[in-house]
Amino acid sequence: MMLSQLSPEQQEAWHRFKAFAEKQIAPYAAGFDASEAVPADMIAALAEEGLLASVIAPTGGTAADWVTYGLMSEELGHACQNIRNFVAVTDMVASAVDRWGGDRQRHRWVEPIRRGEVLAAFALTEPEVGSDAASIETVAEQTGDGESGGYVLNGRKKWISFGQTADLFLVFAQLDGKHTAFLVPRETPGLTVRPITGLLGLRGSMLGELVLDSCRLGSDALLGRPGMGLTFIASTSLDLGRYSTAWGSVGLARACLEASVRRSDARTQYGGPISGHQLVGRMLADMVTDVTATRLLCLQAGLAKDHGEPDAVNLTLMAKYRASLLANQAAADTVQIHGAQGIGTQGHVERHFRDAKVMEIIEGTTQIQQTMLGQFARRLVTSG
Structure with missing residues (x-):
């Protein structure tokens, strides 16, 4: 490790990440792989250690710099790729809500995600759409106007990490031909989650397939503006x-x-x-x-x-x-x-x-x- 290139704070954080990963993750990594699951107590430990949504500044605190975040990712990946993947997916959704969401959305989702109380998943990939994300086929239709209006989503998402257990999905769809992002809670009527098991690797990442069948969402489900997705x-x-x-x-x-x-x-x-x-x-x-x-x-x-x-x-x-x-x-x-x-x-x-x-x-x-x-x-x- 290039310790001379790190600040004292980064060195201290790296040693903390390393100790946590070696003690609380590595001994159980094979079990996560064999059981194809990450247990709730592991997620609670990550939250308690402050490893979830660390790129977002907490109230009265500071966010992790990107070098420090990288050091954390290396140590998590050294111990268990499923855990590193969980933290990454969590942070992808949390940071999107924090950056592009309104005050109500941030208040509702970011801190609960940080505390491990809400599990999040990033739902972009579809059964026939992978690298060519511009070709997503999931469709959103607007209903009504203003706060009384909302959206209806239809489509499928596949290979979604931690889709089996997520409480919140960041779903991408076409709205009037514009790529648009929506926050879809798990309890949304019309949303069905099907587990995907027996994978080659990342078996503990609890992948799922989402079926969105006339999922009705309120106007507050829109993240950012249409076309920003x-x-x-x-x-x-x-x-x-x-x-x-x-x-x-x-x-x-x-x-x-x-x-x-x-x-x-x-x-x-x-x-x-x-x-x-x-x-x-x-x-x-x-x-x-x-x-x-x-x-x-x-x-x-x-x-x-x-x-x-x-x-x-x-x-x-x-x-x-x-x-x-x-x-x-x-x-x-x-x-x-x-x-x-x-x-x-x-x-x-x-x-x-x-x-x-x-x-x-x-x-x-x-x-x-x-x-x-x-x-x-x-x-x-x-x-x-």
């Missing part, structure tokens, strides 16, 4: 999610490095530990170098966000792109180093391998990010 609300939320995923992928890769070192030192073949074999040494060398380099990419993105630099979004894209690739390679090498034990379910590396693949899909696939970063590269060169 994709360009403003979804884009800023996804930027937060990508940032968390980038740091969390570094944490996952670091866990793979640690497991690989321990196993390669303990496993003896041909008269000595396999850590002394050149090809195994090469895998370890690549892991430790790439973890260090990719963390610096994440740090650069965090500093850019903290200073409001115009390229912060693209630097976050770079960090998420490279970190998700790193997580996959590190996890694959870790399984290889562990041999037959790597494909068993008794250790952690099999879970790391499954979770790592998901990192290349969520918050923008590798291929979409390559396209976006390719466009960014051309702009950099042609602009001087």
Whole structure:
């Protein structure tokens, strides 16, 4: 860790995150994966530790800076990707309400989300719509006028993290052809949630499918204004999610490095530990170098966000792109180093391998990010 580049406050926060994750999360991560659920007492512990909605300043307090938020995401990802994902999704919704909502919406939702009393989910993806978010098919129709009016939503959302347990859904729909965001409480008539189980990775993230069948909402369900859903609300939320995923992928890769070192030192073949074999040494060398380099990419993105630099979004894209690739390679090498034990379910590396693949899909696939970063590269060169 690049401690010299962190402020004393950031160093203190990092040590606190690390201690919390090692003691209260890591020992239970395999259980969350096996049971395909995150229990309520874990959510309560996250809230008590102040890890939910930390990017939003509480009354009389200050919000976490982006570098500190990244350090938290790395430690959560090092311990359990399901927990990191829960915190990220929670923060995506809470920050959207805080930034784009009215006073009543913020009062109703933000603090209860921070306290873990309201669980939130980000509902953008549909059965046939993933990366091309502009093509969402869920439709909203306005009914009535002013405060006496409201909206009716029809459509389906799929692959929604923590959809099985969320009390509040941030749902994106087409309103008169404009991408628009709505806050949909779970008890809304016409909303049905179907669990999705048996996933490859992130099994504890309790994914769900939402069926919206003439869901009637009041006028206070509208978040922001019509037409702001994709360009403003979804884009800023996804930027937060990508940032968390980038740091969390570094944490996952670091866990793979640690497991690989321990196993390669303990496993003896041909008269000595396999850590002394050149090809195994090469895998370890690549892991430790790439973890260090990719963390610096994440740090650069965090500093850019903290200073409001115009390229912060693209630097976050770079960090998420490279970190998700790193997580996959590190996890694959870790399984290889562990041999037959790597494909068993008794250790952690099999879970790391499954979770790592998901990192290349969520918050923008590798291929979409390559396209976006390719466009960014051309702009950099042609602009001087």
